[in-house]
Amino acid sequence: MKKALLSMSSCLQRTLSGGxxxxxxxxxxxxxxxxxxxxxxxxxxxxHQEFLIGGxxxxxxxLARLPSEQECGQEMSSLREISLAAGK
Numbered sequence: 001m002k003k004a005l006l007s008m009s010s011c012l013q014r015t016l017s018g019g020x021x022x023x024x025x026x027x028x029x030x031x032x033x034x035x036x037x038x039x040x041x042x043x044x045x046x047x048h049q050e051f052l053i054g055g056x057x058x059x060x061x062x063l064a065r066l067p068s069e070q071e072c073g074q075e076m077s078s079l080r081e082i083s084l085a086a087g088k
Contacts, residue, residue: 030050042055049065050066051063052064052066
């Protein structure tokens with residue numbers, strides 16, 4: 001988890017160092033959900049990767065790296081193969 005936070009931090013630093021006036025923004029908040037009491041979860045996109053982050057009034061934490069659509073498709077294919085093999 002610590003390695004993932006460092007990696008995300010590094011990506012954010014590179015993104016922000018390009019300045020707000022750069023032509024292509026690499027960082028985007030795709031969606032947020034308030035949990036009340038100044039807490040939230042959000043999906044943040046950096047380049048072509050998505051991360052689920054959680055935050056409160058005093059901290060922000062990486063909860064998970066979300067799989068890409070391609071990775072989800074590969075996982076679904078693997079699950080189908082396992083299911084078919086188990087049914088034999």
